[in-house]
Amino acid sequence: MTNNISSLPYPKGKFLLGNLPEFIRNPLEFITKCTYEYSDIVPLRIGFKTAFILTNPEHVEQVLKNQELFIKGQGFRILKMLMGEGLATTEGDTWFHQRRLAQPMFHNKQIATYADLMVGSTVQMLNNWQEGETRDIYADLERITLEILAKAIFSLDLSEEAAKALVLTTQEGAHWFEIKRKQSFLIPNWVPTPENLHIRNVVKQADKAIYEIISQRRISNSSKERKDLLSMLMEVRDAEDGSQMTDKQIRDQLATFMFAGQDTTRITLSWAWMLLSEYPEVQTKLLAELQEVLDGRLPTFVDLPHLRYAEMIIKETMRFYPAIPILSRESIKDCKIGDYQVPKGSHVIFAQWAMHRNPRYFEEPDVFKPERWANDLEKRLPRGSYFPFGDGGRICIGKAFAMMEMVLILATITQKIHLEIEPNHPIVAQLTFTLKPKHGIKMIVKKR
Template sequence: MTQSVFELPGPEGNSIVGSLLDFGRDPLAFLTKCAREYGDIVPMRLGLTPTCLLNNPQYIEQVLKDRNLFVKSRGLRSLKSLLGEGLLSSEGDSWFHQRRLIQPIFHQKRIATYSDIMVAYTERMLDSWQDGETRDVHEDMMRLTLNIVMKTIFNRDLNAGEAQDVAHAMDVTMDWFESKRQQNFIFLEWFPIPENIRYKNAIKQMDKTIYQMIDQRRASGENPGDLLSMLMAAKDEEDGSQMSDRQLRDEIATLMLAGHETTSNTLTAAWVLLSQYPEVRTKLLAELQAVLGERSPTIADIPNLRYTDMVIKEAMRVTPPVYSMARKATKDCEIGGYELPEGCIILMSQWVMHRNPRYFEDPEVFRPERWANDLEKNLPRGVYFPFGDGPRVCIGKSFAVMEAVLLLATIAQKFELTLVPDHPIVPQASITLRPLYGVKVTLKQNLAPEGVLMSG
């Protein structure tokens, strides 16, 4: 007879709210403690919701594979006002239809055409950097990746107002979601408290920007080959249907969130770690000099920038851009020989699995070399999953990896970034894992081998 998962040992928690307060206070520490103390599958209660944390890669793979039995949890669904029925939040036939429409847009050959934009925008940013100045590099990475994703979607530079509207909406959303986590995930968007009003107004302003761009494109009839054109031209092979303006808006909002937030967090983590591990930075610079000399990187260089790629992989391991994923069981089911009830929330934490000593030696140490010899392919599925896995693996994974490698190479060639002493680096576990107080660094312009300053 199969045993109920809730007969297994787990955190006691509060008699009324279970472990919700512990999770809300510090999710990273709470999930890590649960994994260490209770093992592969940890039952708990978050409020009235039966929940379990999976720490076995086979169990994680099982859940991520079955998109019908395990659907997105209410935490992500609460972002419907931001993401609508975009790929990140939709389910069932709606998700399948949209995924089928959008998949060809992210074909490797198509996204390769954006590499020049990525490098050009990075070099434009570097032109404004000065030797010896102090900057918030997280803010810089957020602005840079947002400008790049908006250029690839709309084929245009955002003006200051548009950029501010979109960036503000994303920041307000992260803060709103974080406040809800601290308030034990009580999602009452309609209640007219200041944070809900700010959230609604920010989305309204962002929507105005997006719909204006869609209207302008429909009116002009132009097709500049950007993502918006491809989304507008996409036709369902079976019924010939195309996306409505509302569907376009939802996918664009999803691309804006997923397409810049996670990449900027990965790059920010890389700058923190490179400052803390100067020997890694030395190896990175040696590769950049050997492969590129003083010229700018291109997509053709990526296969030769192997250590640069390993730095990105290791940054996503040590500080994953998304710290956990959740699914809800749509009916009674079984995982690892244990029964889970319908409605049970299943947590899978990249933060926990990426730092699991069973799979990574000295897991707290930043060591890009560990990714040599195809480590990623040799790890069990469900151990390292910064982009998720299964049928709902991030559709923009190739775009994000290409962008992270090119941006890291372009910036590291020109500048050394050193953390400002005593500035607190505190991870904020919101929808993504971002630094709560930003990351202050001092810039030092690199010298070319012959002693001439490299141009910015």
């Protein structure tokens, strides 16, 4: 039996704009309100577009798993301006071909080779921190996560010019996306608005740095001797047709890894230290685990299975402050979600922010409690109720890399430094494409 989706209760909107004003003003608050006040599927009218909010994890999982019926939402698609035709933005056969080529780079054996790099870069950063000084942890993590990615991807220290270009692209890209979101993505990227022209120029400078690195690697012909991601991209061949990636395809994959991987990792770690400062009992338990497992030495890849509480802190941080708090898909055919008919071209919205804080699935959802992840909670939860890395075939390919990086950086810094929130600094969560601290997170350094 198929039910009529238009018969479901929905939030009344404005005459012409529908629910657009509320959605643009504060999408997280609006979606959370809809989650608690309406049914499993909440019909919306976003201007002249048909949209639905999904609040049932079964429906969320159905959409995430079905790539043949649902493609990335419009918000994701406009990111082609930054990432090109990379894994995060392509669909169908193009995506499947790229995923098959990139998958070997993220096998556990390959990822393990980056552990010492992550710890070493973190220690080098800490050597510049002084007792009693105030640091913007969000800014510091921007530099270190970029450095780690650059060494993992390129096996080199970025020049100051290249680093500035890539950092600027991330920063300006977030600002540009926020403008586009407030415009409800109505103005195409090709329209020569001031913001579109500006971001094109910013991306051009980043491309110059990336293509120069690719060109130098081609000239040196040293890819076979190296084990970084760039070399693997240049050397990998499709198992079916023997094809290799073009420079443009390599550029798009590198841009995707740099822009998507670096920003989400530092955001999660920044929120983690803010929460540790607010919940000192959690930090005490973490220190006890670090003492038991490491006994004063630096963490390594083989320690990861034993740093269970550190991993729980990261999982709980991603529940509390998901780096990407909203996802959307668009139906490309008439189809069903649950027992409801959904017309082609519908925008389907589901929010990690709302699902991760839903008391139906998480006891005391507004309390930061890493212990909740003990005894394999993640496996016991309904699929679609917790998905910080997405799910289905398009689950983040860098999930294992990111989890290892976050646990190792968390352990390395906590072992050596106690961080306290600077009392007069405002901390405001700002939604762009990600959920970042608008004014950074300033913390006082106290060496252990």
